[in-house]
Amino acid sequence: MVFSSYFFIFYFLPIVLLLYYLSPKKLRHLTIAIISYVFYGWANPAFVLLMIGSTIIDYICGLFIADRWGKNWNKPIVSLVKGGNRTKRQKIAVRVSIISNLSLLVFFKYFNFAVENYNSLLEFIGLQTLESDSIINVVLPLGISFYTFQSMSYSIDIYRGNAKAIRKFVDFACYVSMFPQLVAGPIIRFQEISNQLKERTHTLEKFSRGIAFFCLGMAKKVLLANPCGKIADTCFDAVDVGFLNSWYGAISYAFQIYFDFSGYSDMAIGLGLMLGFVFAKNFDSPYSSRSITEFWRRWHISLSTWLRDYLYIPLGGNRNGNTRTYINLMLVMLLGGLWHGSSWNFVIWGAIHGTFLALERLANKKAFYQKLPKLAGITITFIIVVFAWVFFRASDLPNAITYIQAMFGGNTSSQADLVNNILIKNPYYIFSFILAGIVVWKFPQTWDFTKKITLAKSIWIMLLMMLSVMAMVTQDFNPFIYFIF
Template sequence: MLQNNFRLQNILLLLASYIFYAWWDYRFLSLIIISSCIDYIAGLQIFKASNQSRRKFWLYVSLIANLGFLGVFKYYNFFAESFSQLMNQAGWQPNDLTLNIILPVGISFYTFQTLSYTIDIYRKDFQPTTNILSFFTYIAFFPQLVAGPIERASNLLPQMERKRNLSKEWIKEGLVQIVIGLFRKIVIADTIAAYVDLIYADVGIYNSSSILLATFLYAFQIYFDFAGYSDIAIGSAKLLGFKFHQNFNLPYFSKSLTEFWRKWHMSLSFWLRDYLYISLGGNRKGIKITYRNLLLTMLLGGLWHGSSWNFIIWGGIHGFVLAIEKYIKSKSFSIKLKPINFLGYPITFAVVLLAWVFFRAQNLTIATIAIKKILLFEWTLPYMGDINALANSVLLLTLGIIFDYYLFKKKITLELLGNQFNIVKTSFICSFTILLIILFYSTSNNFIYFQF
């Protein structure tokens, strides 16, 4: 009955998604429902509006409602605390302005997803759906609800509104992608995390090389952690008959920061480009305005990740370097530098590594200490701790990088499985990977991007 009735499928998916989210905290389920109602109505009204002012009105309704929810729950306390600190320096001590607010899980992701819907309709790039069930399912779809990828309505909503036939090929690909994601997360990322967490718990007592090694490992921890989640989300969606876009593509194999952002968290990167950078004017209003737009986009992209000065500085570093790259390109320096373009790879990675310090540190004070120690490098051996555990981390990381390279460049999993569905090969690869996951399960942590 379900196989031939996508409406019943969507009812089941919507209920499952709401139960999935309510399991964390049922009270915040109302936010998703309210946001869905507002944007469903706003989309229809924008499309039906007879004049531009009315179209803008309903777009503003969507923007104010969604960004208002995000602002109150994610940023109010940050700005209240920053204001209080500023006033304290001026000699005035205001009463405590903060509120006891819990950050709803996934609010940053589903807010951006629902905003893309109304903005695309306003831009006349997409027509609104009249099927409220499909729209609500699109917003709450559980595989990517809490940590992405951020799927736009133009890709996912049409899939909600047509019959879905699940093929054996999709089952194979979905299962393999899920176990690859679990392997990346539990076997690689969580193993690396032990050393990273130890060093960043108190950077003041460790030497430069220890902090640098921990930061190097964190760069790959967050990659394998988030890429692993994306794999699980994409694979789970495929088992249900849906196709998500790719979210990572060997980001650390980039010769510029511009290229890095085409490969890292691609759904967010392209969202920021299409809905923020271009809305600010992009590169259409002169090179100076382009620099401004790049910096503002990345500052707001940093703030999107968390209500902390650390994330703003992280975004600022990326925006500043992106502007420098744009300047170099505009002056045709790239022609003169062509013989040494290979230096772009280590330079880009060094910039990304430096920025990750602010992303990982718990506060600005810890980040400042870590940066000072890294820049004033002491040529001493890093703290080894449990040498066996550290050796395992390095070995697994090396294997993980090699596996990732061949996964993306050589399509190794498809070669192993063959073009046709082979239950023996699929079962063997999945079982072997699950065995490794069980062996490393004791070190399992929450997904890093759950906090955003």
């Protein structure tokens, strides 16, 4: 079930809000958990059992880490003062939590990838007889990359002394399964929301801002991401694509993935506000960055900060000399690429970003394009990001290389774009492309725009929502890119 669907907007969401606000205060987390399981299991109910199993493991691990099992519940957590010693049981518990979550992620996300590469290697060295004939075709559960990271943060935060364990299993189940950000983020770390699980306010102002967030996110998705996605798909799926259209398609994909993902994040934040929760900002005008370092402070903030705090810093961060810092940056980005998908394309995408992050640190965070005028710096950074997106979007490595060649003038056939021009250069797609660029670089962010809802803003928001609904009904192209991650 996707947010930008007629069923969700006019049936599921009203029922959710009605059930939530009619529920007694003590039962609201149970209500959210049940609703979230229904939402998550809509496509495949078996996935719900997987998530519940993961939730139970992390809940129990959290109790052991906090030393709050049974009679010890009211015992002060002396051992969890920052810098204090950890018991053997606490160390085992946090390891069980991390290993169980990573095992789920690795098996469901990378089993097929590992078998394919194993067989390819054997074929390359002439040992076809040793190829694996695995009959297992592992189906990737929706959102597993998000909720495993989220669930891991719970046990790690408790272990580090940054949060206290939840006593009620229902509260923890609500946190892990919360449907607004369950399948495509943002990744909500436990320490960011632990207090809200205990007590939060429900106000008309917060609810109104939630509606605004949802409507604006919906507009981003339906009015901008979808048409830009059609342009990108046409160019990337074409047998041949010329120089101009290769850039047209690549930039369209950059717009698509931004509006698709930031639109979903806006809708998730809005739904959270309607339920009384305040989620952190996930995007901060990333295409206005003047360096790749700045880009990662603005793009998918919940993932970049998660990787920083739970991977980069534990690896040593920048504390062990420059060489080790560059290695850590590259390793984090390679793993970040793999987190997005089981493909060498994602590894290369991560390597490109890791290389530029290392180069910018080597240059003392002052890469040559940062010394240029602001517009030039933004342009160069955007070109680097667009170039990397090609590997993110292309179906496989050979197609990515072919597309990159076209972007550098490798395909000079004028015949290549005759059909493409008919499909992607009509007034609607050109207008959507130009409008997407204007919104990216000239319009205020949703986070800032919704801080104060005036009458004029309310009218604009409602008009955009009406246009979005009308467009949604007529569109047959409505994917959410990050659902597959």
